[in-house]
Amino acid sequence: MTQTTLLLAPLITLLLGTAVGFVFAHPTLNARLPITRQVWLLALFPLIAFIILLLPVSALNDGQIFLWRVEWLPPFGLQLGLYYDSWSALFALIITFIGVLIVIYAGQYFNGQQDAWRFQVYTLLFMTSMLGLVMAGDVLTLFIFWEGTSITSYLLIAYKYKDPEARAGAFRSLFITGGGGIALLAGLLFVSYVSGSTQWTDILSSGDRLRSSEFYTVMLALVAFGAFAKSAQFPAHIWLPGAMSAPTPASAYLHSATMVKAGIYLMARLNPALGFTSQWFFLLTVVGMATMLCGAYLGLKQKDLKGLLAYSTIAQLGILMLLIGQEDEESYKALVIGIVAHALYKSALFMVAGIIDHETGTRDITRLGGLRRAMPVSFAIALLAGLSMAGLPPMFGFLAKETLLAATLHPNLQPVLAAVSVFTGALMLAQAGLFVIDTFLGQPRDPTVHAHEAPQPMLLSPAIPAALSLIIVLLPGPKEESAFLAAAAAAAFGSKVKVSLALFHGLNAPLLLSIIAITLGSVIWYFRWPLRAWQDRLGAAFTFNRLYAGVLVAMDKGGYVATRLQQGKLRTYLVIMILAAVSLVFFFMGWPTYSLAGLTWPGLDFPGEMALLRFFSLLVVTGSALATLVLNRDFYAILAMSAMGLGTAVWFVLEPAPDVALVQIVVDILSLVILVLTLAKLPRAQRLKAQRMRWAERPSRPLLLRDAIASIAIGCVVALITLTALTSRPRLSQVTPYYIANAKEETGAADIVGAIIVDFRAMDTLIEITVFSLAGLGVFTLLNYAARTHGDHAQGEKKVRRTFSTLGIGGRRASPFLRAPAYALLPVALVLGIVQMMFGHDQPGDGFTAGVVIGLAVALWYVVFGYTETRARLPWLRASVLIAVGVLLAIVNGIIVTLFTDHFLGNMDYGELVGLPLPGGFHISSSFLFEIAICLAVLGSATHMLNALGHPGEEEEGTA
């Protein structure tokens, strides 16, 4: 058999078993072959896997390692792989062996239940993941299977999902073990990063590099956290008792022999790479000791048989973790013996607990007793396994305890270790006593409990491991088994370990300690009832469920606090955004390189004859800015804001930048109009409420203060930046001279702004007008869909029905003095706009301003004549059409030019082409058409906004 088949066959066999398990989901098949029979078929699969895994044992004993690898992500150097040495084999064999027994046992346990196939499928899936975990050859494969066991064990624990306790227990175990898995991945990624490979083969051989790495502590902490969570180490042990709500076959499998050992497997596997440091020693020793004591102590007070077993498992896991931390031969010998002994006796005891539960209906120790008469076989099994758990000769468990004590007596170690071990051993003996003596011997405590012996196949499964606990040590001579265990220990330890399975080594210190432990344990057992009562009085101080609950509550609280910030108020959001932006700026400026110190500050000199004007406009700007703050009525504040914009425009004119000034002016006025129109639409009550919010009123003070701080902060930042920008920017633009030099000859434009817009960066402009049109559409939609029915589409019928019903602002008909100029202004604006477009290339002004100017005249109409009248009198004013024509014209124009000049949006003079006689300075050029397109699009968008704002609205419809 090649390496590949040898490694893949067990996993594939188990997956096949899962598939077969699925087949029984079919109702007729399920009915034909009851679950008790199904299991004989299903048990074949783990059995085959077990046999395949057993085949290469002699090669493994010689130290051979079986490898299989497949490329997964070559660019990252990632592979998926399997790795099978004697350390893996130890676990793989336990997993498949106990797996066979559990599958058979579960058939009896779920006898008569229709959907028990689910359990079998979950179990086989879990088995596959667990086997994959111990056979994984690299970090990723390990992680995938690791999380696989978390998820499948969740499914098993929550098998009785209608039971809220089962759900809570399952969730807790998934949360802790699955979460630990992610920490583990992070830790292992560190390990791979330092060792340069994700393969065990490479990682295990780069121990020196790992130990000397600066990340050693981090990776150790992360890996250990993952392993501790999985192996129920203190204080993450809390999930294990909760997981006892699982069906007993699952507990017997997961919580004795397999899943909880995953952490043990991993830590020992990594021992050659990460071990042999003082951190490793202290971490594992301290956590192991704490876990031992905690499990042994809490186990004694349990009423539930399974709870008792769960805590004794925790204690045993603590022992194993402690042993991994002790870096000597003795400890690793004790480790392998402890693993096997525990797997055997604990799975047997769990299965017996399941039998008791199954046959009597309760697992409560205080109600059980005297079961030996009704259940003699179960009693025999429990006795064997219990003796092993108690560490009494001639059981395997005795040997495990002996070797443990021998390991803790190592001269380099503190005597406290031995003391703790003895104490734990004593407590475990007392627990075993509770399990065996108090349930099977004595008199029945509760007469309502009736017991029967379990069916034979159900007894078979626990009988085998219980018997093995005895047989292993009684078999004579130096054996294959001890060689195998020695090889496994050596693989984990990193150098040779001698293992002998002889029970007695003469009278020595471990034996003495053992006798002390047995005596002490007997005493504890004798005083068990008063002790338990005392434990109960001591109370819940020792349950670490509180820690877990505390973490969850803290997360919940944190979420609550952060949710409080999310009040849904825009101003809060804005304040947070502004403050964040300001801090980001300060964060960047905080870098010493860019401190403001090196920059020159602009002086306040006003050169030239325009000095007075400049100064005046500055006054206007600052004055009106202040006024916006002080003025209470929103309407005045808006006017002041507009004045501010106009003052800025004056500054632009003086700069001199007439194009910019023109745009500034028209945009300023347009926004003024829009704001005023919007104000008119707001409910009066809201406006008054907002206006009443002033500094003098106490309740609004903190809010205003906050807003003021945010405004001042962003204002200062922007002012600071602008000031420095003025002085520190390169004085000469790279592009301006180019534009100045080339504008006239290339594009026929004397006004470079015009040339830039329609020629140099025509593409930008094209997209810009699209954006602008979209914005118009957006406002239109946002403000009111209703405008649609009032606007373009339904116009025809409305016009006939009610012509001039809605009046101008305020609901009154405007005076003739206002109406006359409004009439006159629109044609003037149209002419102005057309002229601007005609000569836009050489003079300030362009299509954009033209569009806005016309839009303003239209806005005046809206104000003076009201919505309905305006729309009736200006039938050509259809927003969507204007936009569409504008954008299309721009594109068509661009394409036509392309035909002539090979350049999309190039420049060409159609007038010249046709030979039209035109006034000087005016060209029917592509630029001119483009200007018209811009103008139309802008006008269309403005109309959209005005329509949306100016239309009467639904409330008024009835009254009008």
Place this chain on the structure above:
Amino acid sequence: MEFTPPEINLLIVAPVLIIMAAGSLGMVIDLFMPDGKKGWAVWLAAIGLLLALAQNIALWNGNYETFIPQNGVAMVVMDNFAIFLNATFLLTGLLVIPLSRSYLQRTGLEKPEYYMLLLFSISGMMLMGMANDLILVFLALEVLSIPLYIMCGMLWPRPESEESAMKYFLLGAFSSAIFVFGIALVYGATTTTAIPLIFDAVAANGLNAMIVTGLAFLMVGAGFKVAAVPFHMWTPDVYEGAPTPVTAFMSVGAKIAGFAALLRVLMLALPQASGEWVTAVAVLSTLTLIIGNVVAIRQGNIKRMLAYSSIAHAGYILIAVAAAADNPSAGVSSALFYMFAYLFTNLGAFGMVIALERNYGEGNLLDDFKGLAKRHPWLSLAMAYFMLSLTGIPPTGGFSAKFYVFGAAIEAELYWLVLIGVITSVISGYYYLRVVYLMYMFDGEGQLITGRALQFAVFVMAISTLVLGLFPEGLFNLTAEATLSATRLLAGG
């Protein structure tokens, strides 16, 4: 110096033009169609997207440039980076359409405008991926945002929908203004808006206060779009109020577009400032991860929960961006990978939310997921799988993505960031798995409304997530090539 008008090759920008043309065509057709007939719009949109996708893929490895103004630097580049992002956006559109259909019919939203706006928004996103000039970046930002504002408000008589649109619009406009200010500052300092020229200018003259301030403002603007804390405040409100398919679209498309802008600015324009921005990005990432994941726990509404989850995922992508400072190829490609994987997973999860929503706003609570596994075993399985993927449990696309991102960050020596990423991933399991828990462990009345299109789309996304989880290599190679072409551009090649 002779003036040459912008050089343009229309085939290169054809993917965007096809989308825009399909959108415009739809609006024109709408004028002539009777109100009753609406089915054509879906097909028009889908065909447009498919055509664009085909042309887009055909341009792979071309490294084209176009719209070259007089300064000689193309405004639009069609490198593999852009093509990859375009494909992401087009796929988003293609998947959102089947998810939307039945929902729109249910809520009376089925109007051709919906699909046309979707197309326009996608065209903006694509421009964002292709932009090689800050002006174009800004324009693309607006082109993609404005249709979204409208779409959020499409359920207009419902105040929640209007509130959503209004909030998104006002805050969006504010952040855009900040973004423009940032562009202006960068322009002021370097006298150019062309990304490669900004790079050259910084290389020649070094950084100064104006550039870094501009950078800060650019980051605010992009941070808003990707919903990074503390610019995330709008997200839950807007996501909750918007029609659910729009939320789905926004949570993927707009976020990825925001990252496209961020990567262009940070990686291609100002990589020399990486010493400065890497810390800022890392801090933003930390805040985003913690706030997003922790607050998600409290949410009882699935849309709000997914809103916070999308914030959290922005945090993970920010880790990749931070990693890109030190390790450009791994950082950028892992970000691309993450976004691509996130696209399928998140849209898939939203597909279930859409199916669960009977009427607008009904059936959006987490409790509505109770007992779904019994009635809809396959879709529930898919949902559970998406939740696992969002948590980052293998074998899912989400796991592969997180793996690459963390790997890139470790290579860039951002260990503490990885640590926070890992811890918050664990926290995220708490709320993602709760959905699975509710579906499988409880009995409830929940009922899904599923059309065939939706089922098909969810199925496709689940398979894609699985494929990305099992065989991420193909996509990984694509992202590496995409990154390579972008960085080659940087090197001036």
